[in-house]
Amino acid sequence: MPKVTLRLFGFGDRADRFREETRAITHGATVRSVWEELRTTTGQEELLARIDEGAVLVLINGRPIHQLEDWQTVLDNGDKVTILVKAFGG
């Protein structure tokens, strides 16, 4: 079964920490399916379960998904999926 590394930033008790986990996925799993599974398995009191998807930045191996196939991007074994609360600065 393929596996991806999930890196979640800013969703725990502290806004400045990554939480990393390895998660098994099905063949053909998309960013959307992993995102939805992640939200349904997260307690409703957590930000991850409540946050609007427009407010998160999702990267696959460092690349924003809108430069790929957006939420329909199919994940491969070994992919690093980073999800951050969007932040702006310049």
Added chain:
Amino acid sequence: MIRNISEQRILNVDLTSGQTWVEDLPREELFRFLGGRGIAAKILYQRVNAGIDPLGPENVLIFSTGTLTGTSAPSSGRSSVTCKGPATGLYLKVSVGGHLGAELKYAGYDHIVFSGASERPVYLWIDDGQVEIRNAHHLWGKGTRETDRLIKEGVGDEEVQTAVIGPGGENKVLFACIMVSLYNSASRGGVGAVMGSKNLKAVAVRGHGGLRVAEGEAYFDLATRMRQELAEDAGTESLYNWGTSGSIPGLNEMGMLAAYNFNQVTIEGAERLSGQHLVDEGYLTGRESCFSCSTACHRYVRSKSERYGDVNDSGPELETVMALGAECGIVETEAVLKANQLCNDYGLDTISMGHVLSWAMECYEKGLLKGEAEELDLRFGNADAQLEMIRRIAFREGKLGDLLANGTKRAAEEVGHDSWKWTIQAKGLEQSAVDTRAAKSYALAFAVNPRGPDHLMTETYAEFGFTEESRALIRKITGDERYANPTLLDKRAEIVRWHEDCYAASEALGFCVFTSTAAFAVNPENMAQLFGHALGLEFSEEELMLGGRRIVTVERCFNAREGARRKDDHLPWRMMNEPVPEGPNQGMVTDREMLDRLLDQYYELHGWDPETGIPKQKTLEALSLLELCGDVAQLRVGIVGSAN
């Protein structure tokens, strides 16, 4: 006194003679150049001859307020300072927030033009239209905070707004800044050194007047709606929560976090430089807005450290933590806070300071710097050495401090060997930390930036397409949101020119560009309508953007007259020759061929000569810039500007 916004007044201060006088700005000039940055560019072009020494009395120093500054327009409290820059020998404009601009408006002035140079240290005191050049002997040598405190104490008013230089400006460090309203930095290009060269320690302003817009109700209604839209923008919320350095973790994940003098694009422990970390670790003590802004991205921080000493200061901004932190291989929060505080108090630009130090660290590690660098062990990651060098640079102390105070371009000329290749600068200005190898609109924008390569003349953030609004903007500019991809070369010229026009117009009116080119609630249509309501005329989005382009073109002509040509529109050597070493953008570079392609498209779009980069006569005519045609015609036959 209540003034109509359309009746702009210019205060002239000749520091050589000590005379002051006031001029009224012709209304048609306001319509053509929109105000603020635009009026300043025109004044600079008119009053500064080609080839003068930027640190000589022939240079001028222009403080300008945005046309809408001092009103209820959201985030419209910006001011600009304009002169011929000492780091580049070219046009220099810096923009700054705080409350100085509004205070100057209420005192009865829209612009101050300093000329000449005083024989002794002075400061300018403006009190509701009363203007006085005062002795600043007791302020000379003082840091910016102490200077601000002493001025307020001297005039007996805590509400006075100041623009102040520190020892950096006094010692003509070529990246000295001006600190405004105590904690806002008018940085880049050595604008503080120009102020120091005039023996002008500070400008202090108090005003109790007001401004009248022509169509008050319509103006207020639109300003209120824009404020509401801004409050609902996700970018605004994140700027409030985390400040500009909230984007550090994302940049690190994307391999866009410049580190170790751009030898790396990620750094271990980057999150310790983030705005989130400042909050979680309790360093953050407060948030503050500039005049008329509801975002409050400005921070106050406090730290206690046995090693680095106590800090009670503003900031740090994203570029500061990248330059003084990651670029120098330092991720200790308290060290970076201390470095930022020193730069603020000495009056030094943190971006250039970070680059100067990271370049020196690379030179030291490669064996090209000895002596003082060896004594300090000036390697990457050595925060103690960094802090000591900031002090030495501010006072030009020692051979190394004096060398580095001139910026990386001049320092590399002294150090020799391949050290020039490691200077992250072009035109003499250190680049801000965007990796222009992997972001092509930024690459083009930086290359053609009249003051040198940074993001503070044209912010093409939308090319990343991080939000629906930014992708919609790219669709509006190019016809297809697929161009919201920074690695593409196509349509970059269109994206850059739109942002140049918008940025220039935003600054002329006094808007913070975060609201128009990062968040997008303040768009050209809204700006044009507000400008129209303020002046009592119909004003379209197209006219506004044309005004922005007129400003960009005058700035370009100023540089052309100084001798700048196409060959000067380039990026730092490392950006053009050393591919990104790691991460998702590994292997990318913006080489000469790519840049030439981008420049060809850009010049053609602008109507500039493809060989020289000088605006064509028909372009000037189309922009109603007939007064520049004579100079430009002479440039073509090499009469003006060829000496440089």
